[in-house]
Amino acid sequence: MTTTSFFLALIGFVVGLVIYRFAGYYAKSLKASNGSLRHSPSIELLFGLLCAFTTFLESHFIQDKRWAFIALVLVWGLLLLLLMDLKTWLLPDLLTLPLMWLGLIIHDVGLGGVSLHDALWGAILGYVLPWILKQGYFLVTKRQGMGHGDFKLLAALGAWLGWQALPFILLLSSIMGLVVGLAIMWRQGKTITMALPFGPFLAIAGYLILLKQGH
Numbered sequence: 001m002t003t004t005s006f007f008l009a010l011i012g013f014v015v016g017l018v019i020y021r022f023a024g025y026y027a028k029s030l031k032a033s034n035g036s037l038r039h040s041p042s043i044e045l046l047f048g049l050l051c052a053f054t055t056f057l058e059s060h061f062i063q064d065k066r067w068a069f070i071a072l073v074l075v076w077g078l079l080l081l082l083l084m085d086l087k088t089w090l091l092p093d094l095l096t097l098p099l100m101w102l103g104l105i106i107h108d109v110g111l112g113g114v115s116l117h118d119a120l121w122g123a124i125l126g127y128v129l130p131w132i133l134k135q136g137y138f139l140v141t142k143r144q145g146m147g148h149g150d151f152k153l154l155a156a157l158g159a160w161l162g163w164q165a166l167p168f169i170l171l172l173s174s175i176m177g178l179v180v181g182l183a184i185m186w187r188q189g190k191t192i193t194m195a196l197p198f199g200p201f202l203a204i205a206g207y208l209i210l211l212k213q214g215h
Contacts, residue, residue: 008072009056016051019080020044027087051079054207062214067113070106071210074099074160078203081153085199091149096156103159113213114162122158126166127151150198157206165209172208173201 021044058075062068077099085091100123106112107119114122130151158166181196 005056005059008059009052012055013048013052015076016048016079017044019051019076019083020047023080023083023087026084030088030090047083051076054079057211061211064113064214066111067214070111071113071160071214073102074210075207078207082200082203085197089197091153091199093152096149096152100152100156100159103156112160118162118164119159122161122163122166123155125163126155126158129166130154150202153199153202157202161206161209161213165213168209169202169205172205173198176201176204
């Protein structure tokens with residue numbers, strides 16, 4: 001571990017603690033009752049360590065160190081949104097939309113990992129494609145699928161990673177969601193109609209694609 005990676009991991013740990021507290025405060029302000037996480041010092045510590053670990057991996061695997069440093073904003077933003085969705089089943093516009101616009105701005109000034117053209121179409125298709133899939137899913141099943149917060153999170157990922165990353169993010173997140181859903185149904189005996197927040201799977205898939213692009 002280099003000194004820079006260790007220092008960034010230490011910052012990531014502190015950021016993780018801040019993220020956990022902020023998400024908890026936001027969930028409490030909404031009086032959310034359907035979240036799956038409760039405040040716990042041990043979980044807070046584990047989340048700080050998770051943030052430190054993801055920060056270290058990002059800084060280690062992405063070869064362009066300028067891009068690695070800038071993309072930490074995306075990594076920490078994804079962790080915050082992951083936790084928010086687990087606690088509240090909501091992905092607030094207050095977080096997803098600025099993250100999307102920031103991705104476009106970073107590419108516009110030439111600091112991003114893909115071209116502005118790819119980032120712009122990533123943002124557009126990131127919203128439009130899942131909207132089309134949702135409409136088709138509703139026509140077939142008469143049930144709602146992904147929420148608009150998921151669309152905006154995918155648009156933000158497209159703005160940061162480019163439109164080429166979207167099929168892989170959707171495929172990977174869908175596989176993870178299916179595996180977790182089946183595991184929960186098998187363990188708890190719930191039916192196939194049970195719901196899961198999809199944002200965490202999008203966030204994890206986006207992070208993995210970020211590492212793959214930068215390696």
